[in-house]
Every structure is written in structure tokens, then in C-alpha cells.
Amino acid sequence: MSESAHIPVLMDEVLAALDPKPGQTLVDCTAGLGGHSSRIAQRLGPSGRVVLFDLDAGNLARATETVGVALGDPARVVPIHRSFAWVERELAQRGITGDLLLADLGFASNQMDDPQRGFSFRQDGPLDMRLDPSGPVTAADLIAQLPERELADLIFRYGEDRLSRRIARTIVEERQKQPMSTTGRLASVVEQAYPPAARRGPIHAATRTFQALRIAVNDEIGNLESLLAAIVRQSESHEWLSAGARVAIISFHSLEDRPVKQAFAQLASSERARLIHRKPVFASEGEIARNARSRSARLRALELL
Numbered sequence: 001m002s003e004s005a006h007i008p009v010l011m012d013e014v015l016a017a018l019d020p021k022p023g024q025t026l027v028d029c030t031a032g033l034g035g036h037s038s039r040i041a042q043r044l045g046p047s048g049r050v051v052l053f054d055l056d057a058g059n060l061a062r063a064t065e066t067v068g069v070a071l072g073d074p075a076r077v078v079p080i081h082r083s084f085a086w087v088e089r090e091l092a093q094r095g096i097t098g099d100l101l102l103a104d105l106g107f108a109s110n111q112m113d114d115p116q117r118g119f120s121f122r123q124d125g126p127l128d129m130r131l132d133p134s135g136p137v138t139a140a141d142l143i144a145q146l147p148e149r150e151l152a153d154l155i156f157r158y159g160e161d162r163l164s165r166r167i168a169r170t171i172v173e174e175r176q177k178q179p180m181s182t183t184g185r186l187a188s189v190v191e192q193a194y195p196p197a198a199r200r201g202p203i204h205a206a207t208r209t210f211q212a213l214r215i216a217v218n219d220e221i222g223n224l225e226s227l228l229a230a231i232v233r234q235s236e237s238h239e240w241l242s243a244g245a246r247v248a249i250i251s252f253h254s255l256e257d258r259p260v261k262q263a264f265a266q267l268a269s270s271e272r273a274r275l276i277h278r279k280p281v282f283a284s285e286g287e288i289a290r291n292a293r294s295r296s297a298r299l300r301a302l303e304l305l
């Protein structure tokens with residue numbers, strides 16, 4: 001497998017939850033390399049349509065091509081290089097109504113594996129972390145500019161690291177000596193902030209700080225909340241999702257799963273949607289053995305009424 005491959009997680013479970021039918025319109029909020037969308041597109045056929053969102057223009061282009069082939073009519077793929085936070089406006093402007101909506105949150109393996117993107121502390125590279133490389137703020141900007149208190153709050157809120165204050169203090173001390181512009185340097189500074197005993201834990205000391213910066217650089221929780229608010233509004237007006245539309249969201253940590261769970265519960269309790277699963281669906285042991293990334297994936301799905 002090439003370095004930049006991305007294996008779609010919970011593929012069979014997504015197909016079962018969305019139950020795609022010929023001629024339907026899929027809105028894939030996170031095209032990635034088009035893995036999920038291609039499989040779904042094969043069921044939609046050439047009378048179907050696929051709208052693809054991605055912040056990463058490179059991924060969007062690759063997904064557009066792959067999904068066009070899978071659908072059997074490239075002209076029925078609609079690529080949109082914008083955050084899925086804008087899904088409502090982008091679909092309404094084009095007069096498109098979706099029957100199926102998928103969001104497979106976070107980053108794709110090819111983004112994580114490319115040291116130049118700066119997502120990984122395992123390989124040295126520029127401290128970037130933008131999903132959209134034309135976006136305004138990099139992780140290096142946040143590290144250079146945030147006051148210590150805000151840095152600590154960010155690492156606590158988005159990284160859930162109890163050592164956030166120590167980490168922020170060490171970062172501020174170190175950035176005064178020399179600007180911090182690489183993933184390797186940040187990783188070693190965070191490690192330095194950890195007491196030696198805590199460094200021996202099951203995950204690398206920098207894991208949570210890197211997660212926090214990535215979430216902040218890309219406003220991941222804000223984007224997700226906008227998408228969920230649009231789905232909740234939609235359940236009353238059916239302007240860009242049809243009545244009976246199915247929605248599936250895959251999240252990778254509790255910060256993402258919490259707002260999804262709450263929005264879905266709100267829709268179900270007001271009888272505007274039916275939950276497809278009572279509990280989130282996790283990857284099987286077999287899938288986890290084949291694809292370690294699926295270990296933390298959880299799928300929630302609903303049908304709008």
C-alpha cells in the first residue's frame with residue numbers, strides 16, 4: 001500500500017446505516033480520498049449524484065476523480081472546496097437536496113503521513129497543521145502568539161491534558177529563547193514539560209498537545225457545531241436534505257462525539273428523527289487489526305422524519 005493510502009473506516013457499517021439507493025444524492029462532507037463516497041456511489045449509479053466537500057484541495061481533486069469513475073458519470077459529482085460548516089448555504093445556492101449525508105471527521109492518513117503538513121510529531125516538519133494549506137493561521141502562529149494562559153486553556157480544552165499549565169509555561173519559556181517552527185522541536189519541548197514518570201505512559205507526551213493545536217488551527221469543533229446546527233434546522237424545513245434523509249457521522253474522540261450525541265438526541269426526542277442505532281457503532285476487532293486508525297472511530301446515524 002502506498003504511503004498516502006487512506007482506508008475508509010466502518011465501511012460496511014456506513015453502507016448499512018445510509019442504505020444508498022439508485023438515483024439518490026449523497027452529500028459527503030469530508031471527501032478525503034473518496035473511499036467512502038466511491039463505495040456509496042457504486043450503489044447510487046449514474047442517475048445518482050455526489051456532492052463532495054473538503055478543505056484540502058488536493059484531496060478534493062483526487063476524490064472527485066475516483067468518485068466520478070465509481071458513479072459512472074463524472075459530470076454528476078459536485079466538488080466544493082469549502083468547510084462543511086457552509087453545507088446549508090452551498091447546497092441551497094445550487095438548488096441541491098441531499099438524501100444521504102456523511103461526515104467522517106478529522107484528517108486523512110495521507111495528510112498525517114506527509115511531514116510537510118506538520119500534523120505528526122513522529123516526523124519532523126514545519127509546524128503547520130492546516131487542513132486547508134491556504135488557511136490563515138498555522139500551529140506555529142498559535143505557538144508564537146498566544147499568551148501563556150490562552151495556550152494552557154487551549155491544550156486543556158482540546159487536548160484534555162491535565163498538565164496543560166506546565167506545558168504552556170515550558171512552551172513560553174522555550175519560544176523566548178528561540179522561535180518554535182518545527183514539529184520535532186514542539187514535541188521535545190512538550191516532553192520536557194512532562195515529569196519523567198509521566199513520559200513513560202502508553203501515549204507520547206505530545207499527543208494531546210498536537211491534537212489540541214490541530215483542532216484549534218482548523219476550528220474543528222466550531223465547524224462541527226455549525227454542521228449539526230444546520231442539520232437540526234433542516235429537520236424542520238427540508239430545504240437541502242429530503243424528508244427521510246439519512247445522516248451518518250464518524251467521530252474519533254469524545255470532544256467530537258459529545259456534540260453529535262447531543263444534537264441527535266435532541267432531534268430524536270422531538271420526534272424529528274429516528275436514531276438508526278441506539279448506541280454508537282465501533283469497529284470490529286478484525287477491522288482494528290487491519291486498520292489501527294479505526295480503533296477510536298464511532299459511528300452515529302439517524303433518519304430525518
Ligand SMILES: C[S@@+](CC[C@H](N)C(=O)[O-])C[C@H]1O[C@@H](n2cnc3c(N)ncnc32)[C@H](O)[C@@H]1O
Pocket residue numbers: 006007008009029030031032033034035036037053054055056059082083084085104105106107108109131223
Ligand atoms: C477522515 S478524512 C475522510 C476520508 C474519507 N471518508 C475517505 O474514505 O477517503 C477527513 C477529510 O475531511 C477533510 N475535512 C476535515 N474537516 C473539514 C471541514 N470542516 N470541511 C471540509 N472538509 C474537512 C480533511 O481535509 C480530510 O480530507
